[in-house]
Amino acid sequence: IYAEGDQAYVDKNYRLAGEKYREASQMLEPFFDRIESVFEETLAAAQEAFEAGDPSEAVRLFDLAVAITPGHREAEAGLVRARNLESVLSLVEQGNRYEADLELDAAKLAFENALTLDPLWDPAARGLERIKGAIKNLSFEQRMTEGFDALYAADFESARAAFNAARILNPSSREPADGLLQVDQEVRLADIRRLENEANSLIQAEQWESSIIVYEDILDIDADLQFAQEGLA
Numbered sequence: 423i424y425a426e427g428d429q430a431y432v433d434k435n436y437r438l439a440g441e442k443y444r445e446a447s448q449m450l451e452p453f454f455d456r457i458e459s460v461f462e463e464t465l466a467a468a469q470e471a472f473e474a475g476d477p478s479e480a481v482r483l484f485d486l487a488v489a490i491t492p493g494h495r496e497a498e499a500g501l502v503r504a505r506n507l508e509s510v511l512s513l514v515e516q517g518n519r520y521e522a523d524l525e526l527d528a529a530k531l532a533f534e535n536a537l538t539l540d541p542l543w544d545p546a547a548r549g550l551e552r553i554k555g556a557i558k559n560l561s562f563e564q565r566m567t568e569g570f571d572a573l574y575a576a577d578f579e580s581a582r583a584a585f586n587a588a589r590i591l592n593p594s595s596r597e598p599a600d601g602l603l604q605v606d607q608e609v610r611l612a613d614i615r616r617l618e619n620e621a622n623s624l625i626q627a628e629q630w631e632s633s634i635i636v637y638e639d640i641l642d643i644d645a646d647l648q649f650a651q652e653g654l655a
Contacts, residue, residue, distance in 0.1 A: 423449065461490045465497055472504055475511055480504035506539040510546065513539070517549050526560065529553050562591040569601045573608060581605050614643055621653060 427442030468483030484501035491497060513536035520529035530553045536546035569584035582605050589598035617640045624633035637654040640647060 457490060461487060461494075461497075464490060465494075465500070468497075468500055468504070472500065472507060475507070477504060477508040477511070480507060503540050503542070510536045510540045510543050514543070514546050514549060517546070517553070521549070521553060521556070526553055526557050530557065558591055562588050562595070565591065566597055566601065569598075569605075573601070573605060576608070576612065578605055578609050578612075610643060614640055614647070617643075618649065621650075625653075 423442050424446040427439045427446060430436075430439035430442055464483055464487045468480055468487055471479040471483055481501070481504045484497060484504045487497040488494065488501055513532050517529045517532035517536065520526070520532060530550065533546050533550035533553060536543060537550060540546070565584045565588035569581045569588065572578070572581035572584060582602060585598045585601035585605065588595070588601070592598070617636050621633050621636040621640070624630075624636060634654060637650050640650040641654065644650075
């Protein structure tokens with residue numbers, strides 16, 4: 423009917439055009455009162471489809487909601503998110519697969535890319551948080567392993583550095599403190615062994631005064647060491 427009004431207008435039959443336009447307007451009037459309710463129903467259905475992970479239905483319904491009420495901020499934002507949903511779901515699925523295969527860096531990148539497309543997609547945010555925790559734990563275990571390897575190799579500086587790094591990664595863990603305590607004990611024992619060998623060499627060379635100083639140094643480290651007490655006596 424509206425098209426007939428247009429044609430009458432083109433034909434300069436203005437009276438008929440006016441009648442057709444009025445008739446079309448009257449036909450629309452019953453729908454005006456339904457606009458708000460239909461919009462709310464459509465928006466709710468769109469959100470349900472989105473949360474259910476149905477990209478095509480979410481796009482269709484958000485697009486309809488925007489068409490019903492152009493400029494509605496929530497509907498337009500939902501349409502943007504819905505258009506990215508398929509890619510976001512694919513990236514999250516990739517992230518989960520990489521995580522299961524312990525490819526943590528690849529999983530982290532997949533979740534980050536998903537959040538770039540949709541910063542509000544909770545499964546991606548939770549996945550990224552989970553991966554960051556796993557990477558942190560892995561780094562912690564690596565630092566602890568490096569610390570004990572260096573300790574067994576008598577590389578005390580490297581061992582101390584590794585245990586301190588592990589403590590920064592996980593301040594609540596007692597393991598780095600235990601490792602540092604072992605470092606201190608090994609350094610102490612190494613110093614005692616070195617001084618004991620030095621004292622024995624001085625005694626064999628009959629350098630009594632020097633050997634006294636060395637035994638006193640040993641007893642400064644541990645006053646209860648019997649060999650040093652006897653050697654000093």
